[in-house]
Amino acid sequence: MARRKNDFPFSTEPQITHIEEECVEKELAIKKVPEGLVIPDEKLAAIAHQIWARWCQFFLDSCSTDSNGRLIVPANKQQLWKTQIETPYERLSEADKNKDRKVAGEIMAVIS
Numbered sequence: 001m002a003r004r005k006n007d008f009p010f011s012t013e014p015q016i017t018h019i020e021e022e023c024v025e026k027e028l029a030i031k032k033v034p035e036g037l038v039i040p041d042e043k044l045a046a047i048a049h050q051i052w053a054r055w056c057q058f059f060l061d062s063c064s065t066d067s068n069g070r071l072i073v074p075a076n077k078q079q080l081w082k083t084q085i086e087t088p089y090e091r092l093s094e095a096d097k098n099k100d101r102k103v104a105g106e107i108m109a110v111i112s
Helices: 013-025 041-062 075-086 094-111
Strands: none
Touching (some): 041 094
């Protein structure tokens, strides 16, 4: 069954203000997309695919396969990723925030 937007157990809206406040506190650049800016769908789709493909490759490299070809995800990775999924951005470690900031920079390079 496909998920609809409202089916997700989290909302990004409350975090936006907090993230902007945190960026101001840490003197990080906040880039706003100019109103009316048109982003070519293909460029944005291409960067989304690159980010997804990089993650999938990392995921597959982290796993092994059994004799039947089934993927085995290491228990430590399962726990790490579950924890990261459940952690709001503002509670991530600085190292994890920096990874997200790098990805955000890749996206901004396409839409700026």
